[in-house]
Amino acid sequence: MAKEVTVTPGETISITVGAGGAGAPGNGYSGYNGGASSFGxxxxxxxxxxGAAGSGRGGNSGGSYGTRGGDGNYTFSAGGGGSLFGGGGNYSWQGRGDASGFGAGGGPGAGGQGGYGSQGFVLVEW
Structure with missing residues (x-):
């Protein structure tokens, strides 16, 4: 999300970078949501x-530029949602399909743990 804001010289502004959500711990469990990012x-x-349990769907990325994780079915499972700064995790038959970069969702797993989402991203320009 790009937004121009007016700040006061010397003002202290808190920046929070959200943690990536943890993947589902195993079959029948949903993945965990990622943390929010903010600029004051x-x-x-x-x-x-x-990602939702039993859906074959990876997690989505958050914020205004986020994309929903791809839908899967019994013959194909899509990866997690990507962002402008990172790729969504791929479907993984074994192991985890973790996201890369920043602000992307983890991929679904088959018979095991789902992929972890990547942390958020805050860029400040002046």
Whole structure:
């Protein structure tokens, strides 16, 4: 999300970078949501949602530029949602399909743990 804001010289602004959501611990469990990222009270971007149990769907990325994780079915499972700064995790038959970069969702797993989402991202320019 890009937004121009007016700040006061010398003002202290808290920046929060949300943690990536943990993947599902195993079959029948959903993945965990990622944490929110913010720039003081000026900008707030929610973290992505964890992948849903039994759906074959990876987690999505959060914020305004986030994309929903791809849907899967019994013959194909899509990866997690990507962002401008990172790729969604791929479907993984064994192991985890973790996201890369920043602000992306983890991929679903088959018979095991789902992939972890990547942490958020805050860029400040002046």
């Amino acid at each position: 009270s000026y900008i707030y971007c929610a973290g992505g949602y964890g």
